[in-house]
Amino acid sequence: QSNLPKEFSEKYLITKKIGAGVCGEVKLAFERATCKKVAVKTINKKDFPASLGTATQNAEREIQILQKIDHPCLIKTEDFFQTDDSYYIVLELMEGGELFDRVKSKNQIEESIAKLYFYQMLKAVEYLHNNGIIHRDLKPENVLLSSQDDVCVIKITDFNQSKILEESALMRTLCGTPTYLAPEVFTDAVTVGYSRAVDAWSLGVVLFVCLAGYPPFHPNAQTGLSVRDQITQGIYTFIPSKWDGISDDAKDVVKRLLVVDPNARLTIEEALHHPWLMDEAMKETAECIMYPKDSGDATAADATADSVDATVASTTKRSREN
Numbered sequence: 001q002s003n004l005p006k007e008f009s010e011k012y013l014i015t016k017k018i019g020a021g022v023c024g025e026v027k028l029a030f031e032r033a034t035c036k037k038v039a040v041k042t043i044n045k046k047d048f049p050a051s052l053g054t055a056t057q058n059a060e061r062e063i064q065i066l067q068k069i070d071h072p073c074l075i076k077t078e079d080f081f082q083t084d085d086s087y088y089i090v091l092e093l094m095e096g097g098e099l100f101d102r103v104k105s106k107n108q109i110e111e112s113i114a115k116l117y118f119y120q121m122l123k124a125v126e127y128l129h130n131n132g133i134i135h136r137d138l139k140p141e142n143v144l145l146s147s148q149d150d151v152c153v154i155k156i157t158d159f160n161q162s163k164i165l166e167e168s169a170l171m172r173t174l175c176g177t178p179t180y181l182a183p184e185v186f187t188d189a190v191t192v193g194y195s196r197a198v199d200a201w202s203l204g205v206v207l208f209v210c211l212a213g214y215p216p217f218h219p220n221a222q223t224g225l226s227v228r229d230q231i232t233q234g235i236y237t238f239i240p241s242k243w244d245g246i247s248d249d250a251k252d253v254v255k256r257l258l259v260v261d262p263n264a265r266l267t268i269e270e271a272l273h274h275p276w277l278m279d280e281a282m283k284e285t286a287e288c289i290m291y292p293k294d295s296g297d298a299t300a301a302d303a304t305a306d307s308v309d310a311t312v313a314s315t316t317k318r319s320r321e322n
């Protein structure tokens, strides 16, 4: 708290630490004027990779993304301060914490809940890709839960590794007259532009971990292969004791996302149309919690809550029938 910017400590009262990320930490704070609870993520500027450009450029890019994005399943920044060595980002409170800790405590997430979370992740990444942003670091640590309840909104965070898709020289070349253009420019063009497929792969790994409680690629796998070789060869195991109670549709989504060839991998769009996600009850619940009708009177809110409970009950019953 020592070197907090003055205008920051005038506006917010910082209390306790609520999460410690790899770079910086998350603290609970109160907005003095409204007593509203918020989260404050502190990021040390020296923690930004100076890989592409300077650390400051990377930080500015991330801050620009954080302030531009607007989707119910992407973290929203409410305020922002900086000192010469740190950024202080004020965020909505996500009292459910990280999906990573939820999976750890539950061991395996119940299939209908994993589907609700996965659907929200797909919608969030669909929004990012439609806005020319690739996340590139999707993992359970970067998925936050809005409450301790199973049925809750998830929000993706940490755009440290994300990339903004710019119009490329190749795209401009392909728009011109190809009179003098070599054939390989066209054949190479076929594979370029699939960098967004990395997010689909990562969501496949996140879904696998949520459903099975263990990662598909990990050091002590019986294969004797390094994690890197397991990934590049797409070698993983559905351990029966973990996967027996899980539907074939769920397994199929995982299989079609964990495809080594990015061109053959399910896109986010295709995943959203996979049979496992063709679940109206789940989608109704998702839309309801993602876009709550800000109804003034409590009765409407109660009705919504009742319908959510009913939906979840029918979803859970349905998934047991499967």
Ligand SMILES: N=C(N)N/N=C1\CCCc2cc(NC(=O)c3cc4cccc([N+](=O)[O-])c4[nH]3)ccc21
Residues within 6 Å of the ligand: 018, 019, 020, 021, 023, 026, 039, 041, 043, 062, 066, 075, 089, 091, 092, 093, 094, 095, 096, 097, 098, 144, 157, 158, 159, 160
């Ligand atoms: N690294 C980077 N360059 N950008 N990272 C970022 C970008 C800015 C937003 C951001 C937010 C978080 N995390 C939370 O908000 C959060 C974690 C958490 C755990 C328990 C409870 C609550 N809560 O009750 O709120 C929590 N909120 C982690 C990383 C980043």
